Amino acid sequence: MTNKKEKETLIHDSGLIEDKRVQKSRIFVALCQIFSIILIFLGIMAIFAK
Amino acid sequence: MEDSKRRMYEVLEASHTGDSSSKAYDMLMTTSVIVSLIPLTLKTENVYTVYIDILTFLVLLIDYCARLYTADYKMGYKSISAYIAYLFTPLAIFDFLSLIPILYVIWPVNTSLKLLRLFRAFRVIKLVRYSKTMVVISNMLRKVRKQLGAVLILIVIYIFISAMLIFQLESALFNNFLDALYWATISITTIGYGDISPVTTAGRVITMISALVGMAVIALPTGIISAAYMDEIRRKKSKYEL
Numbered sequence: 471m472t473n474k475k476e477k478e479t480l481i482h483d484s485g486l487i488e489d490k491r492v493q494k495s496r497i498f499v500a501l502c503q504i505f506s507i508i509l510i511f512l513g514i515m516a517i518f519a520k
Numbered sequence: 521m522e523d524s525k526r527r528m529y530e531v532l533e534a535s536h537t538g539d540s541s542s543k544a545y546d547m548l549m550t551t552s553v554i555v556s557l558i559p560l561t562l563k564t565e566n567v568y569t570v571y572i573d574i575l576t577f578l579v580l581l582i583d584y585c586a587r588l589y590t591a592d593y594k595m596g597y598k599s600i601s602a603y604i605a606y607l608f609t610p611l612a613i614f615d616f617l618s619l620i621p622i623l624y625v626i627w628p629v630n631t632s633l634k635l636l637r638l639f640r641a642f643r644v645i646k647l648v649r650y651s652k653t654m655v656v657i658s659n660m661l662r663k664v665r666k667q668l669g670a671v672l673i674l675i676v677i678y679i680f681i682s683a684m685l686i687f688q689l690e691s692a693l694f695n696n697f698l699d700a701l702y703w704a705t706i707s708i709t710t711i712g713y714g715d716i717s718p719v720t721t722a723g724r725v726i727t728m729i730s731a732l733v734g735m736a737v738i739a740l741p742t743g744i745i746s747a748a749y750m751d752e753i754r755r756k757k758s759k760y761e762l
Contacts, residue, residue: 495541498531502544506551509575513555516568 529590532583534650546650552579553643560640570625577622580643584615611649618643656752664748671740678737679704682730690723708734 535542556576559569591606592598606612620639648654661668679701686693687700693716694700703716707730718724 498541499544502541502548505575505579506548509551509555509572512568512572512575513558516558516562516566516572519566519568 525590526593528586529593532586532590534652534655548579549583550647550650552576553646556580556640556643560637573622573625576643577619577625580615580619580646584612584619587612587615611645614642614645618646656756657749660748660752661745663752664744667744668741671737671744674740675708675737678733679708682708682726685726686718686723686730689726690718690720693718693723704730707731709738710735 530539531542531545533542535546552575555572559565559572562569587594588603588606592602595602595606607616617639621637624636648658682704683697683700686703687697694703699716706713706716707727710731712731718727
């Protein structure tokens with residue numbers, strides 16, 4: 471876990487910053503998961519709706 | 521720009537170990553396909569099925585456009601012809617057909633346009649990309665497509681001949697030739713619903729011959745597919761052993 475953290479951080483003049491690619495990747499993964507949950511919820515509501 | 525495009529291609533393709541973005545995308549696509557089939561299991565539409573149709577259409581449209589954008593990586597060469605060639609690959613055609621059901625949501629008229637909803641079934645084929653087993657099966661089917669095509673033609677010819685014979689011998693039983701084709705298909709596949717049964721001796725003889733020959737003809741594709749599948753497994757096994 472520590473090694474992964476080290477890979478994601480870059481050394482910059484202003485201090486340590488997290489690699490932007492990793493941030494974008496996290497946002498993308500979160501969006502995909504949110505959409506998946508919304509779709510599953512809609513599917514369940516469609517089955518049980520009267 | 522090229523880096524972003526390459527990364528997009530890697531995310532779109534089936535995920536490898538450690539690629540969380542690709543894995544999340546695969547999960548989204550699998551969920552979209554399965555949920556989009558739920559309206560096909562319901563007798564009537566409701567507001568939630570409309571939302572499902574719209575959301576899944578958006579997801580599938582984004583997927584189709586992204587795959588088209590990265591078609592040069594998929595096809596393995598950089599050229600306009602790569603994009604055009606990709607459009608005519610089987611999976612791209614099925615991806616396009618799976619977008620069609622949205623037309624019925626936009627224009628819900630009570631005509632044959634309603635049949636467009638059935639194109640949702642094509643979305644299942646998209647799942648082939650995300651399953652290693654399905655990739656093995658699709659590769660195997662691609663290798664034996666000529667033999668399967670020849671057997672299919674044989675089966676179709678046999679159904680037509682049976683239908684023509686029974687249509688002439690038992691014309692009172694059938695309203696039209698389509699009914700005779702239906703009877704021939706049900707007999708040759710040994711399903712035998714019994715809704716149409718021959719009454720004359722000649723008709724019954726044709727039925728008996730049809731059923732016996734049908735058993736042999738229908739078994740041919742099973743044999744071809746089984747042999748090809750065993751070959752594919754053996755080939756993969758020997759590749760790992762080397």
